[in-house]
Amino acid sequence: KIIEIKTQYGDMYIWLYKATPLHRDNFLKLASEDYYDSTTFHRIISGFMIQGGDPNSKDTDPNNDGQGGPGYTIPAEIRDTIKHERGALAAARTNNPTKASSGSQFYICHSTSGTASLNGNYTVYGMVMKGIEVVDSVVIQPKKTSNNRPFTDIKMDVNVLEKTLAEIKAEYGYEPKL
Secondary structure: OEEEEEEOOEEEEEEEOOOOHHHHHHHHHHHHOOOOOOOEEEEEEOOOEEEEOOHHHHOOOHHHOOOOOOOOEEOOOOOOOOOOOOOEEEEOOOOOOOOOEEOOOEEEEOOHHHHHHHOOOOOEEEEEEEOHHHHHHHHOOOEOOOOOOEOOOOEOEEEEEOOOHHHHHHHHOOOOOO
16 A cells, blocks of 8 residues: 655656554544545645644634644654655654654655654655655745745645556656565
């Protein structure tokens, strides 16, 4: 199973790591329940990341974006062998001593140099296999300087697709790992 994120700027296809089963299974569950549909990328920072997955981003109050979720956290699954790199999918979180992740909010790394400092502090649980240019398009949209929220909603439609390893390699040019 892989993740498809459709936006007005194109589609991304994401491999979820088996080494982070709690995060992988949670993302698959929420995506299969259409939880993420019509949420937005509510925080964008060029050279750093794009963040989404907050159900609050569906409402008309932009001031509560970044504060919502399904009402639970996920225990940290930080792996030394999985780094923040361009295209990495990682779990957002509040500042907490156990580094537990948000139940739904995530970010996709735009730049390795801008996110390496997050290694060891946030759970990375997937990788954009195809469509990284969508991150490049999203991250440059006009935004509010106070909270990095795009002026225009960048909505997503998130789906679970089933593919064989051979199909993944042929269609996305990606060799699944971890």
